[in-house]
Amino acid sequence: MSLVKINIGPVHPSTHGLLRLVVTLDGDTIVNVEPHVGFLHRGVEKLAENRMYMQIPPFIEKCDYVAKMAMDEAYVATVEAAMGIEPNERAQYERVILLELQRIASHLLWLGAMLNDLGHFFSVFMWTFADRDKVLKLLEEATGQRMFYVNMRLGGLRQEFPKDFEYHALDVLTYLEKRINEYESFIENSSLFKERMYKVGVLSRDDAINLGVSGPVLRASGVNFDVRKDKPYYVYKKLNFKPIVLYNGDNFSRYKVRILEIKESIRLIREAFKQMPDGNATGMPIKLINPAPKNKVVRVSREGPRGEIMFYLVADEQRPYRLAMRTPAFINLAALNHIARGNKFANLFPIIGSLDLVMADVDK
Amino acid sequence: MVRLIIDRKDLIDTISSFKKKGFSYLVKILGIDYIDYISVLYILRNLDSDEEIEIEVHLNQNDLWVPTIINIFKGADWYERELYEMFGIEIKGRKVRKLLLEKFSENIYPLRKSFKWGTK
Amino acid sequence: MKDFITAKQEFDKLVEESLKKYKPKVPVVFTKLSEVTKAITSNMIIWSRKNSLWPLQFGLACCAMELLDFGASRIDAERKGFLVFRATPRQSDVMISAGWITKSMAPEVKRLYEQMSRPRYVVAYGECSVSGGPWYESYNIIEGIDQIVPVDVYVSGCPPRPESLFDALLKLQEKVGGKIDN
Known part of the structure; x- marks a missing residue:
């Protein structure tokens, strides 16, 4: 039996990014998948050593350009831990609301892109994009910017929420609940979807822990680990947060975890609006900062929509001496070889779609 | 944060004994360039009790090599490849290829302090 | 009817x-x-x-999010003729380059441009394609796409709103029709 090597080049009609795959086939089953990355590498860790602390957030936001608020908040929390500053309680509630809204927007884009890979050519994509536009309008009302909101300051936000923000947000949330139930009912009833998602691309529990994956990929294989519950930060304890764990490890479990996370985020935002105290949530403006770091070596991890984001900072006086980042899509892509062996070749792209990759995350 | 500083010859024994005690999740492998020496950090996590530990190894500038831990953790594959191409540290025990700068065959190691900004 | x-x-x-x-x-x-x-x-x-310029799907990085918004249902690209985003360069007229270009990607851009059939046009969308963007000190970035291919219309911003991409494509239509000199 002779093996065939196929090249799937860097520019291809799916919306993940620039990724080259060299696939070795035996008939119709996959023997080996080797990803070649690096088409978007620009050296963020080296550039961060030449900038001051509050000049770096635009670089960090362009790493994961679908969930920008999560990366920005993780970096600012690292600098706050180095300087010894803590935000007050109203600022913590407002940050949690913005983070959960960003998680809903990111999962809606994932849903459209994955069904695009399965073969629904841009039809469900249009509907989820229209819903995502409503959430982006809410974020534009709160921060003033459409795409790159550099909104986090040391000790709070850049500005307070406007007056009618709560009523607009609750309207959008009731609309979104109905739409998510509609999507679930008609997507899961189609028999083509069931054939390509049940028992395809199985990742066992021991393999998932050994490979080091994180996020919904880890929780769909039966491991109960979520940074919001095991190393809690801000007010997640008061909001009674529970992680979502499924036990099969195939494509369908990874899809279902994210749909249930959207519903959990809607519940968290409603609770946070009821419990929020009065006060002032603006942080320190940029020019008045006197950088004098109290702790020289800091490490902070947060939960983004794709997995765990970790920053490791060795602090100098005016600029960082070394800033190391652990981005979630890097190690999720390294697990592709273990997942895709033994499957048919036509099922390769649903597997990639269920891992939820953003290629600028992989090449830092 | 608990940090251990050990010699390079004890590295594989320490990591496998920590894995047997329950620290079975590898978070990241880092490298930091202090100008006299380069230090390599291994961060491990225990999923049952939520503790973390950092294991640090110091390397002189003359002999830069580290033994591979791919038989203990399968996820250390891409971290070691990135360590090789950014700092120039050799990995003994397996053949390593560059990950992000694949098409450049010259010996440039970007994250060392001797590599100035503005060079193209 | x-x-x-x-x-x-x-x-x-x-x-x-x-x-x-x-x-x-x-x-x-x-x-x-x-x-x-x-x-x-x-x-x-x-x-x-x-009135029927078909673009090539060439979104590389964050400006691709605005390209997806440009083709979606609120700001409609279909009403002025940019009907389908084709995946192959042999069936498209305009290359809208959105995102930064690294040294590994430069030969692929040149190869894609040479595979398009004439008449062909290029629009540089976003700061990273115009002049390199915020990564000007990096060791792996090419500053601007006009060092590789000839460009017709430049759109600046980080990222520019999709309405300004619409305005740029209307100006490209005037250039094809022959009203603007050069």
Whole structure:
């Protein structure tokens, strides 16, 4: 039996990014998948050593350009831990609301892109994009910017929420609940979807822990680990947060975890609006900062929509001496070889779609 | 944060004994360039009790090599490849290829302090 | 039925206008057939080429999010003729380059541009394609796409709103139709 090597080049009609795959086939089953990355590498860790602390957030936001608020908040929390500053309680509630809204927007884009890979050519994509536009309008009302909101300051936000923000947000949330139930009912009833998602691309529990994956990929294989519950930060304890764990490890479990996370985020935002105290949530403006770091070596991890984001900072006086980042899509892509062996070749792209990759995350 | 500083010859024994005690999740492998020496950090996590530990190894500038831990953790594959191409540290025990700068065959190691900004 | 009627009326108007230019002062018509057909068809060709430019799907990085918004249902790209985003360069007219270009990606961009069939146009969308963007000190970035391929329209911003991409494509339509010099 002779093996065939196929090249799937860097520019291809799916919306993940620039990724080259060299696939070795035996008939119709996959023997080996080797990803070649690096088409978007620009050296963020080296550039961060030449900038001051509050000049770096635009670089960090362009790493994961679908969930920008999560990366920005993780970096600012690292600098706050180095300087010894803590935000007050109203600022913590407002940050949690913005983070959960960003998680809903990111999962809606994932849903459209994955069904695009399965073969629904841009039809469900249009509907989820229209819903995502409503959430982006809410974020534009709160921060003033459409795409790159550099909104986090040391000790709070850049500005307070406007007056009618709560009523607009609750309207959008009731609309979104109905739409998510509609999507679930008609997507899961189609028999083509069931054939390509049940028992395809199985990742066992021991393999998932050994490979080091994180996020919904880890929780769909039966491991109960979520940074919001095991190393809690801000007010997640008061909001009674529970992680979502499924036990099969195939494509369908990874899809279902994210749909249930959207519903959990809607519940968290409603609770946070009821419990929020009065006060002032603006942080320190940029020019008045006197950088004098109290702790020289800091490490902070947060939960983004794709997995765990970790920053490791060795602090100098005016600029960082070394800033190391652990981005979630890097190690999720390294697990592709273990997942895709033994499957048919036509099922390769649903597997990639269920891992939820953003290629600028992989090449830092 | 608990940090251990050990010699390079004890590295594989320490990591496998920590894995047997329950620290079975590898978070990241880092490298930091202090100008006299380069230090390599291994961060491990225990999923049952939520503790973390950092294991640090110091390397002189003359002999830069580290033994591979791919038989203990399968996820250390891409971290070691990135360590090789950014700092120039050799990995003994397996053949390593560059990950992000694949098409450049010259010996440039970007994250060392001797590599100035503005060079193209 | 409505579209059919208006296209036919437009066709009649074009035929009349082109025939008017070639009316001599003597009330007898002496022309070659080739000149009459050239006058009719060159206007037709320019009109049809201008109103159906199909873009190549070349979103590399964060500006690709605005390209997806440009093709979605709120700001519609279909109403002015940019109907489908094709995946292969042999069937497309415009290359909208959105995102930064690294040294590993530069030979692929050049190869894709040479595979497009003439007439072909390039739009540089976003700061990273215009001049390198915020990564100006990096060791792996090429500063601007006009060091590799010739560019027709530049759109600046980080990222520019999708409405400004619409404005840039309308200006490209005027350039194809021949109103703007160079």
